Amino acid sequence: MSRKFLSSLLRTSTTHSTTSQCHAQTILQSLLPNVILETDLLLAYSKLGLMGHARKLFDKMSQRNMHSWNIMIASYAHNSMFFDALTVFQGFKRCGSLPDRYTLPPLFKISVGIGEPYFGWMCHGLVIKLGYVEIVVVTNSVLEFYVKCGTMSQALSVFSHHNGSWDSVTWNLMISGFGKAGLYSDAIRCFREMLKHQSGTELDYMILPSILSACGKEGDLLKVKEVHGFIVRNFSFGVDVPIGNALIDNYGKCGCLKDSENVFKTMSCVNLVTLTTMISCFGMHGKGEESVFLFEKMIHEGFKPNAVTLTAILASCSHSGLVDQGKKIFNSMISDYGFEPTAEHYACMVDLFGRCGCLEEALQLLKRMKSSSVTGSMWGALLASCVMHKNVEIGEVAAYHLFQLEPNNTSNYVALCGIYQSRGMAHGFSTVRAKMRDLGLIKTPGCSWINTAGRAHKFYQGDLSHPLSDMICKILYEISNTQISTDDLGVGYLLHDL
DNA sequence: CTAGGGTTAG
Numbered sequence: 001m002s003r004k005f006l007s008s009l010l011r012t013s014t015t016h017s018t019t020s021q022c023h024a025q026t027i028l029q030s031l032l033p034n035v036i037l038e039t040d041l042l043l044a045y046s047k048l049g050l051m052g053h054a055r056k057l058f059d060k061m062s063q064r065n066m067h068s069w070n071i072m073i074a075s076y077a078h079n080s081m082f083f084d085a086l087t088v089f090q091g092f093k094r095c096g097s098l099p100d101r102y103t104l105p106p107l108f109k110i111s112v113g114i115g116e117p118y119f120g121w122m123c124h125g126l127v128i129k130l131g132y133v134e135i136v137v138v139t140n141s142v143l144e145f146y147v148k149c150g151t152m153s154q155a156l157s158v159f160s161h162h163n164g165s166w167d168s169v170t171w172n173l174m175i176s177g178f179g180k181a182g183l184y185s186d187a188i189r190c191f192r193e194m195l196k197h198q199s200g201t202e203l204d205y206m207i208l209p210s211i212l213s214a215c216g217k218e219g220d221l222l223k224v225k226e227v228h229g230f231i232v233r234n235f236s237f238g239v240d241v242p243i244g245n246a247l248i249d250n251y252g253k254c255g256c257l258k259d260s261e262n263v264f265k266t267m268s269c270v271n272l273v274t275l276t277t278m279i280s281c282f283g284m285h286g287k288g289e290e291s292v293f294l295f296e297k298m299i300h301e302g303f304k305p306n307a308v309t310l311t312a313i314l315a316s317c318s319h320s321g322l323v324d325q326g327k328k329i330f331n332s333m334i335s336d337y338g339f340e341p342t343a344e345h346y347a348c349m350v351d352l353f354g355r356c357g358c359l360e361e362a363l364q365l366l367k368r369m370k371s372s373s374v375t376g377s378m379w380g381a382l383l384a385s386c387v388m389h390k391n392v393e394i395g396e397v398a399a400y401h402l403f404q405l406e407p408n409n410t411s412n413y414v415a416l417c418g419i420y421q422s423r424g425m426a427h428g429f430s431t432v433r434a435k436m437r438d439l440g441l442i443k444t445p446g447c448s449w450i451n452t453a454g455r456a457h458k459f460y461q462g463d464l465s466h467p468l469s470d471m472i473c474k475i476l477y478e479i480s481n482t483q484i485s486t487d488d489l490g491v492g493y494l495l496h497d498l
Numbered sequence: 499c500t501a502g503g504g505t506t507a508g
Contacts, residue, residue: 043499070499105500140501169502176503209503245504276505283506311506344507351508380508 001025003037010040019044033061039068046075051084058088070102077106082113101132105141112148120145133162140169147177152186166197168204176210179217187214188223205235209246216250224250239267245274252281272303280312288320295329305333307342314348318355326352347377354385359394376405383415392428395419410441 001009006022013019023041026032038061045054058064058072069092076085085106092103099107104127111120124142132138139162146155155177159170171194178187191211195203208231215223228247231239239247244267251259260281267274275298282291295313299305305313310333317326330349333339346365353362362382366374379401386395399416406412413436420428466472 039499046499067499072499074499100500102499108501135500137501142501144501167501172502204502206503211503213504240503242504247504249505271504273505278505280506306505308506313506315506315508347507377508384508 003031007037007040010044013044016048019048035063035065039065042068042071046071049079051075051079051081066100073103074106077109080113082110085110098130099126101135101138104132104138108141108145111145117149134165136165136167140173143170143173147173150181152177152181152183168207172207172210175207179210179214184214184218209242212246212250216253219254221254221256224254241269241271241274245277248281249277252284257281257285272306272309275303276309276312279316283312283316283319286320288316288322291316292322292325311344311348314345314352318348318352321356323352323356343375343377347381350378350381354382357389359385359389359391363394376402383412387415387418390419390422392419392423413441
């Protein structure tokens, strides 16, 4: 077998056996050392995730080119082995070479992976200095870095500096970035902007989950329906799994459980995320029995629940008062699946016991735990249950722990006050209020607002300062006595440009 | 050899 033939065989190899047979041939025929062949082997092993094999080869190479360094750095980053990737990159720098367009994107992944933004900022500097800003893949990786750091202002600045050289990945990063940052209306505005820029060209279906999630979290059912209609009209393959999952989730968030179920039923292929989403939708709508039924069905079908699934089913049991089922599921996850419950799961269990009034049982659960592993969210769940059931004794215990753990969290003081107030204990009430004053804590009042004709109108609790408040209250009173279907909500077209 | 989508929680 010639060098050329082995090379092309390796470049298309997808199995361990082909790769190692080629490797054996290179040795048998004394074709090594040879940079091209060794680099081909490197890539073949990396693609199979066999980083140990790749590394052994790489260390023995007497000569390396940019390609070989890039493969090592990118593959380590791809397999979340960030420190190994960094070590290789440092070795690369010691050779006096400069990164190229293939080296740079994985470096941003490394920076996020090791939680070290300085490294990413430095790499952004390199991108500019070495003149790679015009390469859209490189600039997109910079954009993604800022999105993952949660600094949308920086992402926006990168975005606007490269006016014109965007592609659909750029838009998707911006839309999903705004969504992840909770800036849903910005995400929707960005989507509209995108439609303007690329009218006529086909819409990339990868952005649909991002835009659906922005519409759903904004609670805008009409826009969710609009995007759904658009999907049905334009994508003949029907829904792929992530799009189906996003539809289920966002119909659920907008209060249309029936539509979630319909999407779920028509999906030809589902995964763990689909099932978890559907379980949590049932839970959100107080359908605990349906959640448990689906959970048991998925286990029967051989799905292995993950930490998110467990949180969803426990929360669902809790909201529907299914204490025994919740307890059973929690215990079986530990014994049957060797599941290591996280702090969130314990918080769910406390909520499960607490919500139904089993406050003593909830407290015992926390007392049995090592005190250093009891988190604020667990005591917080207990305190919330004590407010619900007006329990002073356990409420004080939970509040005491919370005051230690999060001394500046105003809502804990307010919750304890609420318990005293509901039991008519004026002394306790004023003591906590005084403590809050001493600590300089101010309760931020609940507030809601509405945008009409480009103006925002704010309303605080019990606030009648708005000039039209008389009329507003009268209309609100009428509305609250009228049955309204979600179809009657106002019209706000999203896709009218299409 | 480089970039993008979906799930929990109060």
